[in-house]
Each structure stands twice: as structure tokens, then as C-alpha cells.
Amino acid sequence: MRLLTELVRFLPGGDVPMRNALRQEEAGEERWRIATALAQRRLLVLRGGSGEPVSAELAHEALIGAWKRLEERVRQDRKFLAWRADLRHDVERGQLLEGEPLATAERWLAQRGPALTGTERHFIDRSVGRRAAQEELAKRRVRQKRGFIGGLAVLTVLALVASGLFVWRNAELGGQLRRAASQQLATQAEQLDDVSVVTSALFAGAAYRTAQEPAARTALIRQYLRLRHVERVVWDDHAPVRDVAMSEDGRRINVGMTSGDAVGLTLGTDEVRDRGLPSGSRIVALSPDGRISARASVSGKVSLGIGPDADGRWRTVVLRDGDAVRANARAATDLRFDDTGRRVLAAQPGEGVLVWESQTGRRLGGTLRPPKGWQTAQAWFGPQGTVIGRITQEGAAEGAQGRLVRWNLADGLRDPSPWGTDLTGPVTVSGDGRTLVRCTADGMLQSWDLTGTPRCAGSTAPGNWAWSARCTCRAWTARAVSSSTRCSASAPRSAGSGSWCSTWPRGAPPPSTCPHPPSRTSRSPVTPSCPPWRSPDHRASSVPRSVSGRR
Known part of the structure; x- marks a missing residue:
């Protein structure tokens, strides 16, 4: 019965049947007579009149499931009703059908045409007419294209x-x-080497990507060898770097530059702060937790930057200034x-x-005064309230050999030195102050236990290891290598010592001091032996322009 179908509808995309209002003009005379009879039995309700369109709908949506005949219908x-819901939605939007939806509409029109309203049938006919017009237009364009292709x-x-030529x-x-641009970029990369590490590396990469010329390959390999262990460049393209200090957790860095400016960097945030450090800094330091910054100026002033407070501000504490600076304006060395x-x-x-x-x-x-x-x-x-110092003769050049002394902080007196008058080169002390490491001129690395009376804990044997050193922008970077290591052309073996490899001219003896001081580490086990030794100082006169982190 078509009347029952007209009394139920679905929402577009929905699967729950709902009541549908059937207008009198859409139902026709016979179906409206049946609808009136059903309304007298209270299965349907009639609405409208008094100028409003008259329609009939189910008395309650529960009849869709309770009325067996209606439920079966x-x-x-179901498929037809769901499709008709989508069709009516398209009719309301005025969007003509095309493609598969139009093909589906034609099938339903052939099967259930009388169940559709005149508006719906007209909508489908318009969609079919537009498709026919589009097909004719497409055929005409194909004919025109064939003629055009033939003419071309x-x-x-x-x-x-002509285009091939x-x-x-x-x-x-x-x-x-x-090739010309690649050579120019490689030259610019070399020229920018002392200005910006990052910019120089970018120019080298651009040179290689432009053309893989020998100069570009050389520039790229040079950058790779320099940056292969660098995790991140955190300070670049500023004044040359004089000094760097890092917190114990490795998250904060203080950078002192030759211009006298000092900045604080927080790794991972790209945050740059002054941290309470004024300009004119020569040496910078940072507490292990990174909360206190220290600086020594070129005029002898020493101050701290403490913070930050709740407002993010740093508090400056002056340690040495005024009369002390006027009496002695020399810059601190450490x-x-x-x-x-x-x-x-x-x-x-x-x-x-x-x-x-x-x-x-x-x-x-x-x-704590050194000897006269x-x-x-x-x-x-x-440890135990002591201070360890490496002293050099007054007026000695930077990097000169020195001696080790130890003071008692409480009374300022020097302890009888366990090191005597042995000359000392590079020295470092562990953070807790319990272990001291120094190296000798004959290639021996000594470890000292400073708890109680300092005693030598061990040393490397020069017969088993050779020092390979190279001058960098800040210090000699030295490492222990096997005695069979051969030197490359850029670092010929010196004739003066079979256990050194560095960058002085072939045949010349190794220098007793170097203006670019070393930091040395050893990979060999230590054996008890404490001979005298000497080695260059750790500080340098030349400086880098960037700060980078290495893994």
C-alpha cells in the first residue's frame, strides 16, 4: 500500500524511521480517502485547514513498530525510503544529481516512479538533461581537441x-x-670560518649542493671534521668567546666574550639572559646548580649574579671593588x-x-698569598678546608710552567708542599676537590689523592703511550695514543721526541710551552710512579667565536 510508505520517512544518512506528513495534494483523491478513514479510527491525525495546507500523519511514532502491516511495509x-530522504535533501538544496547518485535515481524512477512526487520526478529529469548536455559538450571538445592536435x-x-638544442x-x-657559484660559496665558507661557525657550515653545504666541485668537497669535509661531534651550536656570530662555564647538569652556560660582555644561556629554551653580570667581564664562572653567576672584570672587579627571584630578576653582589680595585686593578686569572x-x-x-x-x-x-x-x-x-693553587713566577708569560701549593683556608698558611719545587703544567682538580690530575713534560699523567696528606695515586708510563696534541682556538686538545701511531702530513712527528705529535715544523724540537694550553685525558690504566714533569699552561690567548656542545 503506497499510503503506508508515504507516512514514513528517514532522515538523510539516518536509519531510524520517523513519521512523515503527507499533504492532501500529494496523496491524490483515493489515498486521501483512505487516510481520512484511518484518521476516523485514530491511526492517523489530520492537520491544517483555515488556509493552511492539509496533511495527514501517524498518530504516534510508536505505530511504526506496533502496526505490523506498517512495520512490514x-x-x-527501507532502501527506497532512505534513498528518497537523500533525494529530498538534494531537492531542497537545489543541487542536481550526477554520476552514481543520478544512475541510482534513474533506477528508482523506473521502479517506483508513481511513489515520487512531481517535484522529485522533475528534479531527476533535470539532472538527466544536464548530464546529456555535459556529454554532448565533452564530445564536441574531443572533436575540437583532435583537430587542434592534428594541426600542431x-x-x-x-x-x-629546437627545444632539444x-x-x-x-x-x-x-x-x-x-661550478663558478660553487667555488665562490666554498671560498666564502672559508672566509666566514672565523666569523660564524653556523654560517660557514651553511655556505659549505650550499657550495656542495650547487656543484660537487673539489673545492666544495674540501669545504664540506672540513666542516664535517670540525662539527661531527657537535650536538648543537648555542652561541654564534657574536664577539669572540673568551671564557665558558657550565652548570653541573649541563643546562646552563655562561659565556664571556673578548668585548667584555657576558651572557647566560639556558640550553633547550634558546633563552639568553645577562644573569646579573655587567659588561667588562674577563672571566666567567657558574655555580654547580646554575643559580649563581660570577665574573671577574678586566679592571679587577669581582661580582656575583644571584637569582632569579619570583619576578625573574637577578641580584648583583659585589665581591671586590672600590679601594681594593684602585690599589690593584689587575684582572683575576681564575x-x-x-x-x-x-x-x-x-x-x-x-x-x-x-x-x-x-x-x-x-x-x-x-x-692566601703565594711565595714572594x-x-x-x-x-x-x-678537601678539609684547603685551597690548591698553581703558581707561576711574576712576569712569566701566559702558559709558563709553575708549581703546586696548598693553603689552609682558616689561617691562610701554606702547608709543606708535597710537590716540592717540581715544575707543573696543566692541572685540574675534581669538583669535590679530592683528586688532582697533572701531566709531565715527558708525557706522564699523574693522579693525586688530596684527602689528608696529598699522595700520588698513579701515573701513565711514557714508554707505553704517546701524546698526540693539536692546537685549537682555546687550548691544546691532547689525547693518549699508542706509541705506534703515525703522524699525518698536517701534524708531522717531531725529531726532538718520539712520543709527541703536533703542528710544529718537521725536525724542530717540541716547545716547552704553548700559547694555546692543553686539556689532556688518558685512556690508559695507571701504574704507581711519580716522576717530575712539566707541561704547558691551560689558558690561551686566542679564542673562538662560538660555543658548541659535544656529545
């Missing part, structure tokens, strides 16, 4: 010949331009925190080692 016509066939052959000539000219960050020391030429409490700036103990005629080049906090 809905189940049989001869011209195409001629154009291919043009492409060949253009490729040849482009190759020449790329600046260092202890392993807790509660104390800070400065090695002041002409005076000695000064120690302060970092939070308050209060002096601790007296001035000597000055303190480096200092470290030792």
Missing part, C-alpha cells in the same frame, strides 16, 4: 628539435654557472665555585687567592 521499502603535430616536431645549450651554461656553590674564589695577581661566601659576599679567611716573587695562575677548593 517499512522493512520492505608538425609544429611539435619542429619545436622538439636549447636545452643542451642551457644545461651546459647552467653547469658552468653552478674564578671558581666549590662543589656546593656556597663559596667562590678568585686568583688575584699581586695579592693571592681571595675566598667569599657566595650568598652574602662575606670574605672567608685571609688572603710568585703569583697564582689557578686555584681550586680542596
Whole structure:
């Protein structure tokens, strides 16, 4: 019965049947008579009248499931009703059908045409007419295209010949331009090497990508060898870097530049702060937790930057200024925190080692003075209230050999030195102040236990290891290598010592000092032996322009 089908509808895309209002003009005379009879039985309700369109609909949606005949009819016509819901939605939008939806509409029109309203049938006819017009237009365009292609066939052959000659000539000219540009970029990469590490590397990469010329390959390999262990460049293209200090967790860095500016960097955030450090800095230091920054100026001033507070501001604590600076304006040679960050020391030429409490700036103990005629080049906090110093003769050049001394911080007196008058080169002390490492001129690396009376814990044997060193922008980078290591052309073996390999001229003896000081590490096991030794100092006169992290 078509009437029952007209009384049920689906929403577009839905699967739940709902009541549908059937208008009198859409139902026709016979179906409206049946609808009136069903309304008298209260299965349907009639709405409208008084100028409003009259329609009939189910008395309640529950009849869709309760009225067995209606339920069976809905189940049989479910697909048709769902499609008609989509069709009516398209009719309301005025969007004509095309493609598969139009083909489906034609099938339903052939099967259930009388069940559709005149508007719906007209909508399908319009969609079919538009499709026919589109097909005719497509055929006409195909005919025009064939004629056009046929007319261009001869011209195409001629154009291919001409374009082939043009492409060949253009490729040849482009190759020449790329090779010339590659050489220029490689030259610029070398020129920018001392200005910006990142920019120089980018120019080298651009040179190689432009054309793989020998100069470009050389520039790229040079950048690779320099940056292959660099994880990230954190400070670049500024004034040359004089000094760098890092917190114990490796997240904060203080950078001092030759311009006197000092900045603080927080890795991973690209954050740059002054951290309470004014300009004119010569040496910078950072407490292990990174919360206190220290700087020593070129005029002898020493100050701290503490913070940040709740507002993100840093508090400046002046440690050395005023009369002390006017009396001795020489710049400090070393600046260092202890392993807790509660104390800070400065090695002041002409005076000695000064120690302060970092939070308050209060002096601790007296001035730790070196012997007459000597000055303190480096200092470290030792165990049990001691301070270790490496002293050099007054007026000695930077990088000169020195001696090791130890002071008692409480009374400022020097302990009887266990090192005697042995000359000392590069020295480093562990963060807790319990272990000291120094290296000798004959290639021996010594480890000292500083707890109690300092004693030698072990050393490398020069017969088993050779030092391979190279000058860098800040220090000699030295490593222990097997005695059979051969030197490359850029680092010929010296005639003066079979255990050294460096960059001095072939046949010349190894220098006793180097203006670019070394930091040395050994990979060999230590054996008890403590001979005298000497080695160059750790500080340098030349400096890099960038700070980078290595894995």
C-alpha cells in the first residue's frame, strides 16, 4: 500500500524511521480517502485547514513498530525510503544529481516512479538533461581537441628539435654557472670560518649542493671534521668567546666574550639572559646548580649574579671593588665555585687567592698569598678546608710552567708542599676537590689523592703511550695514543721526541710551552710512579667565536 510508505520517512544518512506528513495534494483523491478513514479510527491525525495546507500523519511514532502491516511495509521499502530522504535533501538544496547518485535515481524512477512526487520526478529529469548536455559538450571538445592536435603535430616536431638544442645549450651554461657559484660559496665558507661557525657550515653545504666541485668537497669535509661531534651550536656570530662555564647538569652556560660582555644561556629554551653580570667581564664562572653567576672584570672587579627571584630578576653582589680595585686593578686569572656553590674564589695577581661566601659576599679567611716573587695562575677548593693553587713566577708569560701549593683556608698558611719545587703544567682538580690530575713534560699523567696528606695515586708510563696534541682556538686538545701511531702530513712527528705529535715544523724540537694550553685525558690504566714533569699552561690567548656542545 503506497499510503503506508508515504507516512514514513528517514532522515538523510539516518536509519531510524520517523513519521512523515503527507499533504492532501500529494496523496491524490483515493489515498486521501483512505487516510481520512484511518484518521476516523485514530491511526492517523489530520492537520491544517483555515488556509493552511492539509496533511495527514501517524498518530504516534510508536505505530511504526506496533502496526505490523506498517512495520512490514517499512522493512520492505527501507532502501527506497532512505534513498528518497537523500533525494529530498538534494531537492531542497537545489543541487542536481550526477554520476552514481543520478544512475541510482534513474533506477528508482523506473521502479517506483508513481511513489515520487512531481517535484522529485522533475528534479531527476533535470539532472538527466544536464548530464546529456555535459556529454554532448565533452564530445564536441574531443572533436575540437583532435583537430587542434592534428594541426600542431608538425609544429611539435619542429619545436622538439629546437627545444632539444636549447636545452643542451642551457644545461651546459647552467653547469658552468653552478661550478663558478660553487667555488665562490666554498671560498666564502672559508672566509666566514672565523666569523660564524653556523654560517660557514651553511655556505659549505650550499657550495656542495650547487656543484660537487673539489673545492666544495674540501669545504664540506672540513666542516664535517670540525662539527661531527657537535650536538648543537648555542652561541654564534657574536664577539669572540673568551671564557665558558657550565652548570653541573649541563643546562646552563655562561659565556664571556673578548668585548667584555657576558651572557647566560639556558640550553633547550634558546633563552639568553645577562644573569646579573655587567659588561667588562674577563672571566666567567657558574655555580654547580646554575643559580649563581660570577665574573671577574678586566679592571679587577669581582661580582656575583644571584637569582632569579619570583619576578625573574637577578641580584648583583659585589665581591671586590672600590679601594681594593684602585690599589690593584689587575684582572683575576681564575674564578671558581666549590662543589656546593656556597663559596667562590678568585686568583688575584699581586695579592693571592681571595675566598667569599657566595650568598652574602662575606670574605672567608685571609688572603692566601703565594711565595714572594710568585703569583697564582689557578686555584681550586680542596678537601678539609684547603685551597690548591698553581703558581707561576711574576712576569712569566701566559702558559709558563709553575708549581703546586696548598693553603689552609682558616689561617691562610701554606702547608709543606708535597710537590716540592717540581715544575707543573696543566692541572685540574675534581669538583669535590679530592683528586688532582697533572701531566709531565715527558708525557706522564699523574693522579693525586688530596684527602689528608696529598699522595700520588698513579701515573701513565711514557714508554707505553704517546701524546698526540693539536692546537685549537682555546687550548691544546691532547689525547693518549699508542706509541705506534703515525703522524699525518698536517701534524708531522717531531725529531726532538718520539712520543709527541703536533703542528710544529718537521725536525724542530717540541716547545716547552704553548700559547694555546692543553686539556689532556688518558685512556690508559695507571701504574704507581711519580716522576717530575712539566707541561704547558691551560689558558690561551686566542679564542673562538662560538660555543658548541659535544656529545
